[in-house]
Amino acid sequence: MPLEFEIAPGRMIGGDNPCFVIAEIGQNHQGDMKIAKQMIQVAKDAGADCAKFQKSELEYKFNKEALIRPYNTPNSWGATYGEHKRYLEFSHEQYYELKAYADSIGILMTASGMDEKAVDFLDELGVSFLKVASMDTNNLPYLTHAAKKGRPMVISSGMQTLETMRKVYEIVKPVNNKFCILQCTSCYPLAPENVHLNVIKTYLKEFPDIPIGYSGHEQGLAITLGAVAMGAKVVERHITLDKSWKGSDHKASLDPRELTELISNIRVLEKAMGSYDKDMRQCEVYMYEKLGKTVVANTDIPAGVPMTLDMLTVKVAEPKGYPPELIDELIGKKLKSGVDSDESILKDNIATYS
Ligand SMILES: CC(=O)N[C@H](C=O)[C@@H](O)[C@H](O)[C@H](O)COP(=O)(O)O
Numbered sequence: 437m438p439l440e441f442e443i444a445p446g447r448m449i450g451g452d453n454p455c456f457v458i459a460e461i462g463q464n465h466q467g468d469m470k471i472a473k474q475m476i477q478v479a480k481d482a483g484a485d486c487a488k489f490q491k492s493e494l495e496y497k498f499n500k501e502a503l504i505r506p507y508n509t510p511n512s513w514g515a516t517y518g519e520h521k522r523y524l525e526f527s528h529e530q531y532y533e534l535k536a537y538a539d540s541i542g543i544l545m546t547a548s549g550m551d552e553k554a555v556d557f558l559d560e561l562g563v564s565f566l567k568v569a570s571m572d573t574n575n576l577p578y579l580t581h582a583a584k585k586g587r588p589m590v591i592s593s594g595m596q597t598l599e600t601m602r603k604v605y606e607i608v609k610p611v612n613n614k615f616c617i618l619q620c621t622s623c624y625p626l627a628p629e630n631v632h633l634n635v636i637k638t639y640l641k642e643f644p645d646i647p648i649g650y651s652g653h654e655q656g657l658a659i660t661l662g663a664v665a666m667g668a669k670v671v672e673r674h675i676t677l678d679k680s681w682k683g684s685d686h687k688a689s690l691d692p693r694e695l696t697e698l699i700s701n702i703r704v705l706e707k708a709m710g711s712y713d714k715d716m717r718q719c720e721v722y723m724y725e726k727l728g729k730t731v732v733a734n735t736d737i738p739a740g741v742p743m744t745l746d747m748l749t750v751k752v753a754e755p756k757g758y759p760p761e762l763i764d765e766l767i768g769k770k771l772k773s774g775v776d777s778d779e780s781i782l783k784d785n786i787a788t789y790s
């Protein structure tokens with residue numbers, strides 16, 4: 437199976453393709469369409485590949501008791517959790533408007549469909565790929581339902597175990613092979629010791645034929661850049677217009693300047709990843725010529741005398757001569773013509789040098 441696939445028309449992910457960056461607006465729009473559009477623009481301006489929302493059909497995502505439970509926190513937009521979520525939920529018409537806006541400015545837009553009805557709606561809306569949010573990753577009927585839409589899938593893995601992720605892979609793979617898995621820890625904000633970037637290595641080993649990515653809820657840029665250096669091919673971060681705003685996710689979000697910086701640093705990092713082979717690079721030749729060291733005589737060495745290590749030393753020398761990493765091979769060999777102390781040992785002056 438190929439390690440790459442087309443997540444949106446003309447945009448491949450995985451393999452050597454650039455890391456796909458999802459700017460997660462989530463519910464940081466405060467229920468306000470104007471802010472939501474501004475945030476799509478921020479994602480576009482920063483160079484993100486996609487702006488993302490969270491779509492729920494509340495009666496399908498929550499049971500009645502969950503909707504009427506009191507939600508009395510500084511981040512709540514209603515007395516019950518249902519009222520709070522309803523306040524933050526955009527209607528279908530508003531989603532069409534947001535999608536048209538994203539299309540008009542030239543950025544992909546999608547959402548995590550947080551229940552099967554929401555997935556049906558996103559499919560109708562024509563998003564290019566479906567995001568599976570962490571709390572649906574172990575929702576096996578949902579996974580099959582979403583996979584059957586035939587759209588590429590980005591599946592997050594907060595709150596899950598490796599055993600569950602193996603199951604997810606086995607369920608999705610035969611139905612829809614265009615999917616990737618993101619390492620994620622569902623804490624807001626996420627402390628560094630809870631990130632576990634090494635899970636990316638575990639996933640790369642466990643699931644070698646799909647792209648692996650990272651969905652981060654930490655503060656700052658370093659950890660996400662580390663994830664990219666470890667092989668994350670999709671990265672998702674929350675964004676906000678103001679970290680001090682009311683809402684559960686603002687503090688774990690990037691502001692527009694940070695998002696721009698993250699993406700430009702990802703692009704630098706990608707250039708820097710380079711080859712798996714270690715070799716002297718063309719750009720190092722100048723330095724090698726100037727300061728690369730050479731074997732030189734530590735004493736006068738007459739022709740025909742077998743050399744010992746104490747007759748040799750290593751210096752920056754003119755002319756450049758025998759490479760120091762092969763100094764052991766000179767032991768016991770003879771020179772064709774004698775050299776004075778401090779002179780370079782040249783390869784073609786070694787009697788038995790082949
Ligand atoms: C696990 C999950 O859904 N996580 C989402 C994505 O990261 C979050 O944005 C939540 O929707 C948000 O933290 C919920 O906050 P409240 O409960 O205040 O609406």
Ligand SMILES: C=C(OP(=O)(O)O)C(=O)O
Pocket residue numbers: 489490548567568569570571592593594618620622651672
């Ligand atoms: C909860 C979400 O993301 P994650 O699981 O990656 O944190 C989401 O996409 O709505």
